[in-house]
Amino acid sequence: MAAHAISPLAPKETPKLPAIAGARLATGHSGMRYKNRDDLLLIEFAPGTRVAGLFTRSSMPGAPVDWCRKQLAGGAARGLVVNAGIANVFTGKAGSDATKATAAGAAKALGAKPGEIFLASTGVIGQILPAEKIVAQLPAMQKALAGDAKPSDSRASDSWAAAARAIMTTDTFPKLASAQCRIDGKLVTINGIAKGSGMIAPDMATMLAFLATDAKLPAETLQAILKAANNQSFNCLTVDGDTSTSDTVLLFATGKAGNTPHVKAADKRLADFRKALTAVMADLAQQVARDGEGAQKFVTVSVSGARSDASARVIARAIANSPLVKTAIAGADANWGRIVMAVGKSGEPADRDKLVVKLGDRAVTARGMVRPDHDEAAATAHFKSNDVRIGVDVGVGKGKAVVWTCDLTHGYIDINADYRS
Amino acid sequence: MAAHAISPLAPKETPKLPAIAGARLATGHSGMRYKNRDDLLLIEFAPGTRVAGLFTRSSMPGAPVDWCRKQLAGGAARGLVVNAGIANVFTGKAGSDATKATAAGAAKALGAKPGEIFLASTGVIGQILPAEKIVAQLPAMQKALAGDAKPSDSRASDSWAAAARAIMTTDTFPKLASAQCRIDGKLVTINGIAKGSGMIAPDMATMLAFLATDAKLPAETLQAILKAANNQSFNCLTVDGDTSTSDTVLLFATGKAGNTPHVKAADKRLADFRKALTAVMADLAQQVARDGEGAQKFVTVSVSGARSDASARVIARAIANSPLVKTAIAGADANWGRIVMAVGKSGEPADRDKLVVKLGDRAVTARGMVRPDHDEAAATAHFKSNDVRIGVDVGVGKGKAVVWTCDLTHGYIDINADYRS
Secondary structure, three states, rough: OOOOOOOOOOOOOOOOOOOOOOOOEEEOEEEEOOOOOEEEEEEEOOOOOOEEEOOOOOOOOHHHHHHHHHHHHOOOEEEEEEEEEEEEOOOOOHHHHHHHHHHHHHHHHHOOOOHHEEEEEEEOOOOOOOOHEEEEEEHHHHOEOOOOOOOOOOOOOHHHHHHHHHOOOOOOOEEEEEEEEEOOOOOEEEEEEEOOOOOOOOEEEEEEEEEEEEOOOOOHHHHHHHHHHHHHHHHEEEEEEEEOOOOEHHHHHHHHOOOOOOOOOOHHHHHHHHHHHHHHHHHHHHHHHHHHOOOEEEEEEEEEEEHHHHHHHHHHHHHHOOHHHHHHOOOOOOHHHHHHHHHHHHOOOOOOOOOEEOOOOEOOOOOEEOOOOOOOOHHHHHHOOOEEEEEOOOOOOOOEEEEEEEEOHHHHHHHHHOOOO | OOOOOOOOOOOOOOOOOOOOOEEEEEEEEEOOOOOOOOOEEEEEEEEOOOEEEOOOOOOOOHHHHHHHHHHHOOEEEEEEEEEEEOOOOOHHHHHHHHHHHHHHHHHHHHOOOOOOOOEEEEOOOOOOOOHHHHHHHHHHHHHOOOOOOOOOHHHHOOOHHHHEEEEEEOOOOOEEEEEEEEOOOEEEEEEEEEOOOOOOEEEOEOEEEEEEEOOOHHHHHHHHHHHHHHHHHHHHHHOOOOOOOOEEEEEEEOOOOOOOOOOOOHHHHHHHHHHHHHHHHHHHHHHHHOOOOOEEEEEEEEEEEEHHHHHHHHHHHHHHHHHHHHHHHHHHOOHHHHHHHHHHHOOOOOOOOOOOEEOOEEEEOOOOOOOOOOOHHHHHHHHOOOOEEEEEOOOOOOOEEEEEOOOOOHHHHHHHHOOOO
């Protein structure tokens, strides 16, 4: 498998994340698929950590998704083990045995119960996961756990970046984000990492994303806040319309910030936390689009005037997943007719004669046709930028939605005609 | 716009179609977009010809679709005018004026009423159709009408091939098919032509297809038979999941065969006709897949064991439209895990542990994992052929469906990053 050039849309440098009290990280190397890089992540959480999670709605979920769904009912977490290279999907009883063995190994290394261990795997579908190769590395990884990052401690402050790197597959850069907020005046930190590049079309949750915070909140509250934040972040994302069998978003809260643990997710004293969590997740989701397989341009599709927000999202996804729209963007051909086509095929209500298509800040259409003042050169210039914004008002209501995606280039074909995922 | 190499999946030679009594054809050159080739088609039908039609379900239909829908109520046809190069879609009042002007010009040339003229346009969306360039050619085209093909008359026998060529856009070969059948012992002929290569994802009807027969049948009967045949032909087709704004299938019946005009579409005396029409349409639909933009391989996706036939079709389309499945086929990587992914993302019921994926004639999976006897080399060899067959049984019912498609290659990107459609 060839290594691919780093996305031109990658951040200029990898951010250094602050510590999350109660969370320590280590990476390791299993040798199951990747050479010369770490492919394992272990995170240890302090006793009392609460967890929330969202998973793929695929009817073919991987064994780790089955495992996490089951353990989530307990609401308590002490560890997370992630491997890259083999997804442990469509592996029957052998797959479920591999999750049990991995959880047992991690529980032993951390002095926890297997039901407090959460798991995720990413990579090739259909291959048996060699759990023994993971379990063999866990004791050494436990000894290497770090996370008490201070700006002066470069090793520790790199533990989140190392973690983000260890879970990559076709990703060309590690994806990290962080935010701080206050609950009742107490400072709370939220860190997140994500992986994803292809097979990205969120449906409930998407790809792998792991979030940790020192906030003190009950599991049910975390779950409700996570779901709402997900709807405004990972669910706004598509690379290729192909929903993964492994999509997992987990949020761990160690409780070390010492805030009052408000129970109601909608409590206004949690507003700052909700906003910060959504910002971290939206940042990560946009990074996934910026690292979409073969991506040369980041694309924001905004739909308004729809029958409902849900309808607006269907229309935005129809545009964002249209291979003809995505190739037009790749070719810097400001072919707004293909956007009209995609609205038309979405199956959602739209008024042809009120439809307004915007490229960047300029409206292109009015009264069911191109505007007389349409400036083709300006539209082309906008499509030549690497931050393309498409706006559509469909003229039938007040629903709106935003979807982030990327263009469809030769790079996508290169990567996927020879990568086995 | 670069000309693209002829699809490797094209038929070895262009078929010569027999005459349809009561139908005469001519092609012409408008100069509106294409140089050095005909881009206009005129077909004259004898008085008494009945017509049926199916159109795109896009909410952004082109002006010619609006026109045909309106005229179809009359059930009578005397002429068909088709142009390639400009689709007359999203053109507001100017677009509807262009359809009126074209129909008026054709009616005058043929001595018919404008309401008996059917129209179709294909090409760029959003540009105003210069109807005057079409109308100017119609008198000369009327004088050149031919269609009384005999095997010995090479000029006449080429009129259907010339017609199929005149309506091409990114197509690399003309698409023709023909069949003969009997109604009450009377010989009946059915000819069909189609165009389509990209923006192909049928939803009710798809792309442009024109069928003519000398059968004598009422318009309502034709409509019912056409709809059923369409469901087993053009609706089984996808190239890129992008439904066109111009999809049109029209069936004209001149009545010259002199058969008894049975009224009930389900009449068993029409069984042979229904079968022949379906065969012609399925042949044309498969030709469109074989000429899919950038296609190097023809792909048949067969789904069984679904909750219903409709559910099976959704699953088959999820597989056939998956960019990851299509690129795996392009790269001859027999990556059946991506097929599992596509079934999973379809949203339709499927039993992971009963799922059977077949590549060619060989089953790859059983009991929720790969079969121990899976032969990777044989699977790869099948994916290297240019006639790839994917079978899936989802294990929950008796529904089944077939979808035809093609692979996703660099050719698709080449064509669509620089073609304005």
